[in-house]
Amino acid sequence: MQSWSPFKPSTFAGLTHYQELFFYDEVFWKSLWNTVVFMSSSPIAIGLALALALLVDTRIRGRGVYRAIIFISYPLMTVAVGIIWRWLYDEKVGLINYVLLSLHLTQRRIAFLDSYEWAMPSVVVAAVWQIVGFFMVILLAGLQNIPPNLEEAAALDGASAGQRFRHITLPLLRPAIFLCLMIGVINSFTSFDLIYVMTGGGPNYATEVLITYIYRVAFVLSKFDYAAALTIVLFVFLLIVTAVANRLTGGEAGAVDAAE
Amino acid sequence: MRPSRAVAVHATLGAVSVVMLVPFYWVLKTSLTGENIFQYPPALLPRVMHPFYYVDVWYYIPFVRYVINSVIVSVIVVAANLVCNALAAYALTLRFRGKRAIVALLLSCMLIPFQATIIPAYLITKELHLLNSHLGLALPLCSTIVCIFVFKASFDAVPRSLIDAARIDGLAEWRIILHVMLPLSTSAVATTVILSFIWSWNSFLWPLIVIRNQEMQTLPLGLSTFLSYMENTTGALYAFCIMVLVPGVALFLLEQRRFIDGLTSGATKG
Known part of the structure; x- marks a missing residue:
């Protein structure tokens, strides 16, 4: 003041x-x-992370490897991550434009980070990419805390997989989801590194x-x-x-x- | 599980894994082959290995200088976190007046992100004449409330009788911490080391504010400076990225279990 x-x-x-x-x-x-x-990118990331956590929680081979691969982007230096994504998004030499052109999904190259409309969604994608594994691990821990006999009892009573998910898994997972939401909110208020490196707040304050x-x-x-x-x-x-x-x-x- | 479902799960997770790994693959491939970034269409598979871009990094920037700065700051931060947080946590396991108030204060302070305090932190560091120094870089990270509670939870689990026995044997308080509490809290120590190392190693905003000359820059700051004068179409930039990311990834692969547990407990124990 x-x-x-x-x-x-x-x-x-x-x-x-x-x-x-x-x-x-x-x-x-x-x-x-x-x-x-x-x-608003955190609900997206949490939704994706929940789906991934449910998949990794099933009894399949190599789930430890999947978990590690999905998690690994989280502890990495955000500045380096931002630089890598900047390059992937590049208009002339970026991989994303190359893939989109090769698959004929777009006719013209898109200057993702230099266009007013695309800059924010592009940064959000990179942010989700970095944090989704972290949310997945938290939700996975929440899933594993749910006693399996609850699900079994419900299955015996004839509840479908969807019903079991809605009435047993989801309510019991609420603390873990809330925790992710909290972290996501605080994170979105404080993620300076990624935006500073990728766009510097531009173009024309589109990502400020x-x-x-x-x-x-x-x-x-x-x-x-x-x-x-x-x-x-x-x-x-x-x-x-x-x-x-x-x-x-x-x-x-x-x-x-x-x-x- | 039915085989058809297992295949579907593998396919989905496999696709996600590809999305997660492609950025690393792309950077690694380009930096190792030294190929021209402007080449179109880009080669999807590496052709010849060539350390060209790594040699570039060596000559373009004072890489060793950056590493030394980052290591010094990280060592100060990790050591300070172990000492301060263990001491604070031990104090919180004792009974004293106003303890509830202190715990409540610590918990509510956890809501304040560091980014919201950069202006006062900068002014204080300036008054202390610590701008542009390793200590100034490390100072705001030297104690973290999350780690205090990680330690406290671990100390609380140590049986009272053991501590009382140590006291009767005439151990001073600091020796109780050193010889009784800490050896029984290895996982809290590991969590603190991992969390504080990752925070200080990756920290960017604070060095950006505090550091004025190139001599004192840490790795993330050096990386962003390099980006600002070379632009993102230089292969050396990506070789630099790889060199910066290697320690983190190596640590992760070696101590995967601890690493994941540590990082998530840092979030959940709060």
């Missing part, structure tokens, strides 16, 4: 920064919206999210005071989303045995 930068004496700024932010700053609204869009905007305002434009106001908004927004998510899933998963 102070007006402050390394080169100015500090004065009390009242709410002027928030006023500027909410009423005059179009990039702020754009980046807030982009953050929401980017956040709050965290990349904060970085730019603070450390490129040296407006620390304004960036601090942005950070407060980011944090409040994160709290609201978390609280809503907690409500929606019944809140039982967020409970941690706190004291003893």
